[in-house]
Amino acid sequence: xxxxxxxxxxxxxxxxxxxxxxxxxxxxxxxxxxxxxxxxxxxxxxxxxxxxxxxxxxxxxxxxxxxxxxxxxxxxxxxxxxxxxxxxxxxxxxxxxxxxxxxxxxxxxxxxxxxxxxxxxxxxxxxxxxxxxxxxxxxxxxxxxxxxxxxxxxxxxxxxxxxxxxxxxxxxxxxxxxxxxxxxxxxxxxxxxxxxxxxxxxxxxxxxxxxxxxxxxxxxxxxxxxxxxxxxxxxxxxxxxxxxxxxxxxxxxxxxxxxxxxxxxxxxxxxxxxxxxxxxxxxxxxxxxxxxxxxxxxxxxxxxxxxxxxxxxxxxxxxxxxxxxxxxxxxxxxxxxxxxxxxxxxxxxxxxxxxxxxxxxxxxxxxxxxxxxxxxxxxxxxxxxxxxxxxxxxxxxxxxxxxxxxxxxxxxxxxxxxxxxxxxxxxxxxxxxxxxxxxxxxxxxxxxxxxxxxxxxxxxxxxxxxxxxxxxxxxxxxxxxxxxxxxxxxxxxxxxxxxxxxxxxxxxxxxxxxxxxxxxxxxxxxxxxxxxxxxxxxxxxxxxxxxxxxxxxxxxxxxxxxxxxxxxxxxxxxxxxxxxxxxxxxxxxxxxxxxxxxxxxxxxxxxxxxxxxxxxxxxxxxxxxxxxxxxxxxxxxxxxxxxxxxxxxxxxxxxxxxxxxxxxxxxxxxxxxxxxxxxxxxxxxxxxxxxxxxxxxxxxxxxxxxxxxxxxxxxxxxxxxxxxxxxxxxxxxxxxxxxxxx
Numbered sequence: 064x065x066x067x068x069x070x071x072x073x074x075x076x077x078x079x080x081x082x083x084x085x086x087x088x089x090x091x092x093x094x095x096x097x098x099x100x101x102x103x104x105x106x107x108x109x110x111x112x113x114x115x116x117x118x119x120x121x122x123x124x125x126x127x128x129x130x131x132x133x134x135x136x137x138x139x140x141x142x143x144x145x146x147x148x149x150x151x152x153x154x155x156x157x158x159x160x161x162x163x164x165x166x167x168x169x170x171x172x173x174x175x176x177x178x179x180x181x182x183x184x185x186x187x188x189x190x191x192x193x194x195x196x197x198x199x200x201x202x203x204x205x206x207x208x209x210x211x212x213x214x215x216x217x218x219x220x221x222x223x224x225x226x227x228x229x230x231x232x233x234x235x236x237x238x239x240x241x242x243x244x245x246x247x248x249x250x251x252x253x254x255x256x257x258x259x260x261x262x263x264x265x266x267x268x269x270x271x272x273x274x275x276x277x278x279x280x281x282x283x284x285x286x287x288x289x290x291x292x293x294x295x296x297x298x299x300x301x302x303x304x305x306x307x308x309x310x311x312x313x314x315x316x317x318x319x320x321x322x323x324x325x326x327x328x329x330x331x332x333x334x335x336x337x338x339x340x341x342x343x344x345x346x347x348x349x350x351x352x353x354x355x356x357x358x359x360x361x362x363x364x365x366x367x368x369x370x371x372x373x374x375x376x377x378x379x380x381x382x383x384x385x386x387x388x389x390x391x392x393x394x395x396x397x398x399x400x401x402x403x404x405x406x407x408x409x410x411x412x413x414x415x416x417x418x419x420x421x422x423x424x425x426x427x428x429x430x431x432x433x434x435x436x437x438x439x440x441x442x443x444x445x446x447x448x449x450x451x452x453x454x455x456x457x458x459x460x461x462x463x464x465x466x467x468x469x470x471x472x473x474x475x476x477x478x479x480x481x482x483x484x485x486x487x488x489x490x491x492x493x494x495x496x497x498x499x500x501x502x503x504x505x506x507x508x509x510x511x512x513x514x515x516x517x518x519x520x521x522x523x524x525x526x527x528x529x530x531x532x533x534x535x536x537x538x539x540x541x542x543x544x545x546x547x548x549x550x551x552x553x554x555x556x557x558x559x560x561x562x563x564x565x566x567x568x569x570x571x572x573x574x575x576x577x578x579x580x581x582x583x584x585x586x587x588x589x590x591x592x593x594x595x596x597x598x599x600x601x602x603x604x605x606x607x608x609x610x611x612x613x614x615x616x617x618x619x620x621x622x623x624x625x626x627x628x629x630x631x632x633x634x635x636x637x638x639x640x641x642x643x644x645x646x647x648x649x650x651x652x653x654x655x656x657x658x659x660x661x662x663x664x665x666x667x668x669x670x671x672x673x674x675x676x677x678x679x680x681x682x683x684x685x686x687x688x689x690x691x692x693x694x695x696x697x698x699x700x701x702x703x704x705x706x707x708x709x710x711x712x713x714x715x716x717x718x719x720x721x722x723x724x725x726x727x728x729x730x731x732x733x734x735x736x737x738x739x740x741x742x743x744x745x746x747x748x749x750x751x752x753x754x755x756x757x758x759x760x761x762x763x764x765x766x767x768x769x770x771x772x773x774x775x776x777x778x779x780x781x782x783x784x785x786x787x788x789x790x791x792x793x794x795x796x797x798x799x800x801x802x803x804x805x
Contacts, residue, residue, distance in 0.1 A: 734778025
């Protein structure tokens with residue numbers, strides 16, 4: 064079944080190319096549509112090129128630093144064998160400087176693949192928006208097909224580059240360099256760190272850009288000037304439309320690329336302990352094969368969506384998207400059954416059910432997120448009703464809804480982890496510790512959930528494509544019927560973007576235990592503790608407690624820096640749009656053209672400056688904590704404590720991850736609910752006690768706009784960046800674990 068891995072990678076690339084060709088061959092719309100589409104494309108690609116040049120410099124310096132540090136502090140990688148009932152370490156197979164070089168190279172490969180996936184996916188997305196606007200003039204079915212296929216290009220390329228990158232490194236290390244299978248996954252941790260590094264800065268820079276432009280354009284245009292959303296007289300509109308792409312396409316693509324890569328490598332590391340006992344390579348490559356089946360399941364599910372879409376235009380656009388997801392999920396379960404049955408011998412059924420838990424967790428989060436962020440359910444309608452009494456009550460209820468969502472998140476992730484751990488630990492693999500098998504069970508659950516990642520990412524990118532299409536339709540003066548279609552797609556796009564964030568949070572939650580266990584395995588390697596022996600982390604230890612306290616602090620301080628950056632950059636856009644209105648009265652009269660390029664450039668420059676501080680905080684704090692506790696605090700303990708460094712980092716990692724997951728849930732869902740409460744009102748769904756519609760232009764709508772503006776940096780900047788942060792903590796500590804061990 065190993066041949067399935069390269070076949071799946073090639074199939075994903077070829078399918079993405081076919082989708083791109085199909086989208087680009089469609090009608091690009093009227094000359095007016097093409098003009099605004101061209102401005103969006105130019106602005107998006109210019110920002111992305113500037114952003115990736117900045118990230119590339121940071122990445123190159125970081126790769127050199129990591130390679131040097133690992134080479135200097137490492138003792139090399141030892142082989143792992145099953146000796147006298149223990150998974151123990153034998154001779155050094157990879158020298159310390161070779162390990163450092165391979166870690167640095169893996170980091171650069173992961174960073175490059177992550178950047179490439181985001182760049183290509185966004186290139187197609189910003190070409191799809193104008194074609195979706197043109198398709199909306201024909202039918203809802205045509206518009207859904209174009210926008211979803213445009214988003215799927217990003218989804219399949221992200222999955223393909225992650226699968227090809229991880230599997231290629233593994234087979235190079237084992238097949239070309241001839242390193243033992245048991246140590247190859249430990250040499251690949253740099254790939255996950257590189258992917259996390261790029262994802263953090265891409266999500267931060269794109270998130271700050273998109274929400275600063277959105278907030279600035281909305282507050283001056285809709286609230287102050289009283290002109291419609293996406294009105295061509297607003298200089299911030301093009302920057303807003305550009306921001307939808309750099310934040311939600313490139314940023315989210317890098318986020319899920321990092322999720323799949325880091326969790327794949329972590330699962331392979333956990334499989335090493337079982338492989339060392341059984342000598343069955345299937346325990347290590349199982350995650351890659353599950354991902355391969357997920358590719359084929361998603362291709363079929365994506366192809367099925369047009370068959371579920373009705374021609375009459377009366378259908379809720381979310382319905383065919385949900386049906387496509389059901390197809391992907393059912394086929395993923397079939398692939399899970401085939402893989403576990405073929406590879407895992409007599410214990411296959413235990414791990415099949417572990418994977419099934421992961422698939423069901425993904426489905427659960429899709430529905431949890433829809434419940435809290437879609438207009439047809441109680442939470443969004445409750446916020447809309449609260450807007451009748453002003454912005455203060457809107458914000459109060461929206462905040463309450465956001466906090467409420469953490470309960471469903473914690474219960475679902477907790478149940479999934481307990482269930483998959485118990486199933487794995489009861490497998491009864493000969494000579495394998497039940498705890499080791501249980502932890503691997505959580506890894507299989509994570510892989511089961513990620514089988515549908517390409518489809519989820521396609522639905523996410525569907526959001527900014529339809530949002531842009533609505534702006535282009537408004538901007539170009541297209542028929543009202545087209546605007547009605549793009550508005551309905553935009554509302555669904557808000558929900559699909561929200562559920563993608565929920566999915567990312569769920570994957571981070573399942574992976575938290577997986578990656579924490581992988582970190583402990585890396586520490587065991589350094590301490591030469593057998594892999595199937597427990598390495599306790601004592602929460603009553605003051606070093607662990609303080610490390611956890613600092614991890615929780617990191618989440619809030621990081622979120623503060625990200626949200627503050629949006630407010631600061633939005634202020635610059637507001638001043639620029641006001642200046643243009645003031646200096647050129649012809650803009651409001653419709654006789655002069657705003658200076659769109661200046662607004663785009665101001666947003667780009669300010670966003671790139673603002674992403675540096677939170678990014679350096681996220682990368683630097685775990686290193687500082689580990690070094691301070693290892694070299695200073697350890698000596699202050701009575702008799703010394705050689706475990707202070709790695710124990711403090713363990714506390715930071717696990718508490719920071721848990722708090723990050725819950726805060727991200729609050730930020731994502733409260734922001735999404737505020738946004739759709741505003742759209743619920745704009746769709747004339749809200750009425751007063753006398754039955755009168757409370758729509759656009761009313762104080763109720765103005766209150767909802769304020770709530771939506773508050774939620775913008777929550778759901779599209781700080782929340783998504785926290786997904787990356789919690790996994791970056793795991794990958795950076797995994798790579799630098801030897802630095803924290805005395």
